[in-house]
Structure formats: structure tokens, C-alpha cells
Amino acid sequence: MKILFVHQNFPGQFPHLAPALAARGHQVLALTDEKNGRPSPVPTVRYKTPDAAQVDGWGRSYAGHAERGYLAARGARALRDRHGFVPDLIIGHTGWGETLFLREIWPDAKLLVYAELLYRTRGHDVGFDPELQTDSDEARMLAVARSAHLIQGIVQADAAISPTRYQAGSFPPELRGKITVIHDGIDTGRVCPDPHASLTLPGGQVLRAGDEVLSYVSRSLEPYRGFHILMRALPEVLAARPQAQIVIVGAEGVSYGTPPKEGGTWKARMMAELGGRLDPSRVHFLGRVAYDDYLSLIRLARVHCYLTYPFVLSWSLTETMAAGGYVVASDTEPVRELIRDGENGRLVPFFDVPALSAALIRGLAGDPEAGRLRAAARQVILDGYDLDRHSLPRQIAWVESHASMG
Known part of the structure; x- marks a missing residue:
């Protein structure tokens, strides 16, 4: 043809x-x-x-x-x-x-x-x-x-x-x-767990699999992907987990929604709202990154946070699951198609900031169910999305x- x-x-x-x-x-x-x-x-x-x-x-x-x-x-x-x-x-x-x-x-x-x-x-x-x-x-x-x-x-x-x-x-x-x-x-041969994954941050700090790392990935840092909810959850997470490193990937514009009414970016708005409650040495904004660096991040992260409005499902969720990620995600309809709470990840109500903080802290602290949840997440992709x-x-x-x- x-x-x-x-x-x-x-x-x-x-x-x-x-x-x-x-x-x-x-x-x-x-x-x-x-x-x-x-x-x-x-x-x-x-x-x-x-x-x-x-x-x-x-x-x-x-x-x-x-x-x-x-x-x-x-x-x-x-x-x-x-x-x-x-x-x-x-x-x-x-x-x-x-x-x-x-x-x-x-x-x-x-x-x-x-x-x-x-x-x-x-x-x-x-x-x-x-x-x-x-x-x-x-x-x-x-x-x-x-x-x-x-x-x-x-x-x-x-x-x-x-x-x-x-x-x-x-x-x-x-x-x-x-x-x-x-x-x-999902190319599960390429997007797979790697116990030796590492990522060098712009300042030279090297993160490795096993470190206490929380990852968040979005094409753009905007409310459609729950960026404002994540940011409000971070002060409590940082306070409870003093060794945790937060790595945020995404451009500062918008892909689906609109900029703040007062102008500027959602990152700037949220940083202003939080008023210095985030330690810049532990919260790393990488912008958009090369695909291999993104893969390294989702492989090494102890917890991956994925939030979304009821909207198009992101490849980052399916790829993180394929990489054996421990996912804390929003309990919204597109996510529920892949994640079942307590079976292959953790779900929290989209707007419940304290619940999100608690779920992220639980994962960073070393959830005893993490190994089972990671394996089950990858298996979902192998069984239906490979x-x-x-x-x-x-x-x-x-x-x-x-x-x-x-």
C-alpha cells in the first residue's frame, strides 16, 4: 500500500x-x-x-x-x-x-x-x-x-x-x-528498571538509585498536571524527610492550560505563594531534559509523583511504571485506568494536599510494600502496553x- x-x-x-x-x-x-x-x-x-x-x-x-x-x-x-x-x-x-x-x-x-x-x-x-x-x-x-x-x-x-x-x-x-x-x-526493553541508575544535577551533585529522591515530570509546570498541588505539598515533605531531594522536570510555560491571570509563570506564582518555604539546595528545577536523563531520573527516584486533571494521560506515567517506579498519583479517571491504589501504586485525591504530603513521605521513608508495588506497576505495562x-x-x-x- x-x-x-x-x-x-x-x-x-x-x-x-x-x-x-x-x-x-x-x-x-x-x-x-x-x-x-x-x-x-x-x-x-x-x-x-x-x-x-x-x-x-x-x-x-x-x-x-x-x-x-x-x-x-x-x-x-x-x-x-x-x-x-x-x-x-x-x-x-x-x-x-x-x-x-x-x-x-x-x-x-x-x-x-x-x-x-x-x-x-x-x-x-x-x-x-x-x-x-x-x-x-x-x-x-x-x-x-x-x-x-x-x-x-x-x-x-x-x-x-x-x-x-x-x-x-x-x-x-x-x-x-x-x-x-x-x-x-512502551518499549519495555529500553524503559526498564536499573538499580545502577544515576543522574548528575547541574550543580554537580550526583543522585543514585537508592537515594531519597522524589521526581515529578511534566511537559510544562502547570495546574493541568497538578504542579500547584505538588508545590504546596513539598514544605511538609521536606520537613519530614531532611535527606530528601526533589527533582522537577518541565518547562516554565503552559502546554494545555493558561498562564496565571496576573502574568508570569506558574513556577513563579507558586514560589511567591510558598514564601521561601522550599530549600533551593534540595528542590531542583531542571527544565526540559534529554530523554536519557529523564529515564535515569524515573529509574532512580524512590517516589514518582504524577498528578493530572481529567485529561490526556501522560507518557511519563506509563514509562515510570515500565521502569518499575513507585508512583503516587492523583485519583482521577485517566489515572485509575492504570493505577489501582495499594495494588500497583498509591492514589490520593487530587486536591488533598495533606494526603499527598503523607503519601510522598510514606514512600520516601521506605514503604515496606514498595517492592511489590514497583513490580506490579511494571507488570501492568508488560501485560497490556508493551x-x-x-x-x-x-x-x-x-x-x-x-x-x-x-
Whole structure:
């Protein structure tokens, strides 16, 4: 088959699937944003980066995504008209509107999409955090407006894939029937326990497996990933565990939410709120780090803290579990799909700062159940999320099944 992947940040969610399909003899090509600097495992072509949408009001989200969709379609048209490329299958992510108009370029191609999440007005992230969000009519209407291109994308598709049951369940029943749940997959051969793991901090201090280390990892340090809750828990943790070192990984901007209303970053806001109650020699902000350093951190940490609104599940959770991590996590719906309290990790209510402090202290002090919980966490990944044994074979079968549909 001729297969075209479409993703503005390719390979995105497809770093294993695209080359695996190429290895099976399919002709695989990727269409991506011209500014995407990530290395690609397959040949790529690029479309023009859209300018910022000059639209105000409730339609601005759709306008921006439609503009990107048009530019992706224009790149697709050049592939068709100048190079004669006609794919049998198109596999794209609906999140940025890139698939919206591809049916007009290649009406006979099968369209498969990655359905990551549908914004919902109730029961998910909207209004979840009353301290920082308003559960208003306007907030709910904004969620509806932001969902338009996502709904259109899946309606147009022949089939969709979603990484977790929670994320698939964010779509309404009339669309849910199109979605197959297959996780992206974890390379458990690479992401595995290492009793000799170590990490050198910027100041030269070396942390090693067995040290009293608490890790926290997020793409950005923001409330969607519970950064404000973690920070409020730390003074008690530091007081109770005088040898503990806290290592926080993540950029200071935002990836999903909004900056503080007063401006600045959430890190700055939380540091100001805590008023010097954190010892800077024991709380280390590393920003974003190289993948190997991140792996070393989650392997050596005595406790890993993962907090999230009801939202997309982070790879950092599944990878920490694969590395045999002792996880203290928020008792929110996406997390409960993988973590069972007392069986393979510890769950605490998202907003209960004292409970989080107590759970982190318990883990740092040396929870007698830690060995069992770590082994059980890794086993969950081995049994259902392993890349080579489960995810990739199922993804390949899913893709190729649509070729046999004719």
C-alpha cells in the first residue's frame, strides 16, 4: 500500500508505527509542518506553516485549525499533481485540523485518524479546578467551540484509534463506535528498571538509585498536571524527610492550560505563594531534559509523583511504571485506568494536599510494600502496553485491516 502520515510534529504518536509499516513493504510518506525539526523515520514532505488566525470571538479555534487544514491540503494537492502520489491510506491526527480537507484531494483513500481527546463541557477538565477555573456558561461554550474540528475530523474518518479507554470515552456514543483503543506502546526493553541508575544535577551533585529522591515530570509546570498541588505539598515533605531531594522536570510555560491571570509563570506564582518555604539546595528545577536523563531520573527516584486533571494521560506515567517506579498519583479517571491504589501504586485525591504530603513521605521513608508495588506497576505495562508484544502488532493489524476493506 501507499500510506501517508499527516502530523504537524511528525512522528508525534507514530514513531514506531510508520517505520514498522515501511519495513513490511508499504510505501510510507509523511506530510508535516515546514518548521518541524524532529528527525523522521520515513521520508517527509512539508506544508507551509499557517500564520496566526486573524479571527476573534468564538470561531477563532476553528478558523486556525481550518487554515492549517487548508495548507496541509494544498501540500497534498502538490503531491498529487506534481508527483502523482495517490495514497491508499491516510493516517493523521485530528488535533490541528490537518485532515479536514484531505478527502477533497484523495476521495478514494481510506482515512484513519488518531482521536486523542474530545473537549467536553462536563465531567472532564472544564470546571474541574474551582480555584483556577470558572465553571461558567462561557467556559463550557468555549469547550464546544474548540471541539468543532475534532468532531468533523472523526466524522470524516473511516476509523479512529485512541490510546486509552478514558480518552476514547470522551467522544459521544455516536462517534465512539469508530474508535479502537490501542495504546501507543512502551518499549519495555529500553524503559526498564536499573538499580545502577544515576543522574548528575547541574550543580554537580550526583543522585543514585537508592537515594531519597522524589521526581515529578511534566511537559510544562502547570495546574493541568497538578504542579500547584505538588508545590504546596513539598514544605511538609521536606520537613519530614531532611535527606530528601526533589527533582522537577518541565518547562516554565503552559502546554494545555493558561498562564496565571496576573502574568508570569506558574513556577513563579507558586514560589511567591510558598514564601521561601522550599530549600533551593534540595528542590531542583531542571527544565526540559534529554530523554536519557529523564529515564535515569524515573529509574532512580524512590517516589514518582504524577498528578493530572481529567485529561490526556501522560507518557511519563506509563514509562515510570515500565521502569518499575513507585508512583503516587492523583485519583482521577485517566489515572485509575492504570493505577489501582495499594495494588500497583498509591492514589490520593487530587486536591488533598495533606494526603499527598503523607503519601510522598510514606514512600520516601521506605514503604515496606514498595517492592511489590514497583513490580506490579511494571507488570501492568508488560501485560497490556508493551510496544512489541501488544501495541505495535495491534496497530499494524488495525491499519492493514482497512486495506482489506477495499
